[in-house]
Amino acid sequence: MAEVDSAARCVWDFTTGDARRFCDRLALVIDTGEDFQKRGIACDFVLLLHGAATQFGARTLSGTKFDKPDAADLAPAHALLRRFARMGGRIVVCGIAMERSAIAEDNLFDGATIERNVFVSSVALQNQGYAYMPIA
Numbered sequence: 001m002a003e004v005d006s007a008a009r010c011v012w013d014f015t016t017g018d019a020r021r022f023c024d025r026l027a028l029v030i031d032t033g034e035d036f037q038k039r040g041i042a043c044d045f046v047l048l049l050h051g052a053a054t055q056f057g058a059r060t061l062s063g064t065k066f067d068k069p070d071a072a073d074l075a076p077a078h079a080l081l082r083r084f085a086r087m088g089g090r091i092v093v094c095g096i097a098m099e100r101s102a103i104a105e106d107n108l109f110d111g112a113t114i115e116r117n118v119f120v121s122s123v124a125l126q127n128q129g130y131a132y133m134p135i136a
Contacts, residue, residue: 007042008033011125013118014135017052019072025135026080033087046125047084048118050094053135056081057093057112058103065101078109085111094118 012029016022026047033043049057055066056077066072081091093108095116105114115121126132 007044008036009044009125009128009130010133011046011048011122011130012133012135013048013050013122014053014056015051016136017055017066017072019056019077022053022056023076023080026077026084029089029133029135030080030083030087033084033089037087043088044130045084045087045089046121046130047081047089047091048094048115048122049091049112050097050118054093054097054101054103057091057098057109058101058107059109060107064103064107081109081111092118092121 014022014025016025029045029047033045036043055061055064055072056074058064058074061067061071061074085091091109091112092115093112095114098114108114122132
């Protein structure tokens with residue numbers, strides 16, 4: 001394995017709206033963080049949600065653009081998001097995507113924060129040395 005500085009810093013940029021894929025990739029992100037922690041390497045992970053992935057940041061899809069008969073079951077995604085947050089990960093949801101998807105601020109998953117435009121967060125974090133991992 002390549003040597004890592006004192007902390008593994010990464011920005012995970014989620015845009016997928018497929019619930020199975022979202023959960024699978026988020027489970028891999030969590031596994032990655034746990035692996036670093038087992039090696040004694042601190043993790044500083046930031047999860048960005050925008051595009052179709054914005055739906056997973058909502059408490060409920062009722063009244064949103066994603067409110068459809070075949071809408072995703074949010075429970076598995078929320079369980080993984082809670083695990084991610086417990087390991088110290090930060091969850092940032094795009095305010096522009098929330099507006100476009102009719103997801104109100106009071107419908108946001110507990111522990112998530114809003115950045116008006118997550119591209120700003122993405123660029124700022126990469127400029128601070130965070131690895132960029134797109135998850136489409």
